[in-house]
Amino acid sequence: MWDELNHLRDENKNRWIMDLFERDGARADGFSVETGDMRFDYSKTLIDDAVRAALIELCEKVDLSRHRDAMFTGAAINETEGRAVLHTALRNLDGGSVLVDGQDVMPGVLDTLARMRSFAEDVRKGAFAGAGGSITDVVNIGIGGSDLGPAMATLALEPYHDGPVCHFVSNVDGAHVSDVLRPLDPTRTLVIVASKSFTTTETMTNARTARAWMLDGGGDPAGQFAAVSTALDKTEAFGIPAERVFGFGDWVGGRYSVWGPIGLPVILAMGPQAFDAFLRGGQAMDLHFRSAAWAENMPVLLALTGLWHHQICGYPTRAVLPYDQRLSRLPAYFQQLEMESNGKSVAMSGSSLTVPSGPVVWGEPGTNGQHAFYQLIHQGTGVVPCEFMIAAEGHEPDLAHHHRLLVANCLAQSEALMRGRSLDEARERMAAKGLTGDELDRQARHRVFAGNRPSTTLVYPKLTPFVLGQIIALYEHRVFVEGVILGINSFDQWGVELGKELATSLAPIVDGEQSAEGKDGSTAALVGFVLKHRG
């Protein structure tokens, strides 16, 4: 299946991206795609017509449309857990019924959304209050998919906040819960315990700590706690009244769950209207993904570009570089989305993968990264495909000059990566500074940029709730397409289990209640050091 692409890679080994632009004056448009109000440009890569055709052929070979339709229509495509994958139903605001095992899930989805809206309105206008008055702060306690989505989205949409301030506690490190709770008023804080399973150790430990804090401080945990979970028996056992429990189906994966009640902090912070716009952005991307031909399909082209760079060209990582300070948690969100979904060695069939699994995803917002790790991106020996993102305008009209600089920097980086600087150009510069002979040569060599380094750019008008919805759904579908082509189940996460089990068995040893006998020498010695040195 990969032979043709490997052949094209080898054949084009000495090609220059810049030459592709010289040969084809329409390349920028020919290798960009627009949907709604976003443009995805993948022209600054070595993908040409032949490579694109071979990549699209992959979609046909794996029968991508059948897989896509199976997901949207509620088939149990998460085969290792025997579940449907229907986060898209959470944003299916006017798309009709969606059946799981013959049952339409949409009435339940819309009912929960209506309850979220009305709870959010009550909190926002003070009709729902704590022991000491209206709610000023919300603390979301959750981890992984029950944290990253709402934490990323509330930060991203800060200009739309007109509700209580949202805080996030995820780490079991007591420093986290302690630092977040300390400045808050326990009588005017709403705590959301967000856990799909309602068994996650970190979340339950933090939830109990927050409950004790609230009780100590004169708050009312029975009245000021809400829960988001699929395990309604467990939320009840924790003492959270049913009217403040927001459930969702097991057909929503944790890392795909921000669209439903896990998004409660988002709707509390910015209100139902803005949250609706976020959902509609996701839905717009769904419609595009379901209807556009592969060659014009944004998630598909993003996925194929990723496969080309990682599985074919062998670049081990992928940098996500939003030139948008409010998207500073987006790389972390994409790390879970992509690495937990496609970081697998075994195909759905149980056989070993014959190509690499998904890449390492990492990143930071620009321009900050430029002053830190871009050195390696430009001059390191390895190639890091970069995914730039930038808005046409910011949210600060009186600081428009900042935004113009931001745009210039973003575009400059992708241009620099592609263009590079030759030894001759570097030598000219050094000669202009008066250097000669060996010293000119030596100094020039340090100033060479290899160039021909690939990047893509996603550009959107402004980071609105609708646009954020589009971006998140774009990446979700990209991960899905990559997973289908790799033959992976993108919706399970067995790789997190072993560590959890061992942590459970180590807890009594670290408590000093059990001996470390039977543990390997390193682990036993590390426990010994901890026991000896703690107060």
Ligand SMILES: O=P(O)(O)OC[C@H]1O[C@H](O)[C@H](O)[C@@H](O)[C@@H]1O
């Ligand atoms: O929402 P929860 O059930 O508490 O799970 C929280 C997280 O922990 C798990 O270990 C998984 O790796 C994540 O996919 C999940 O989002």
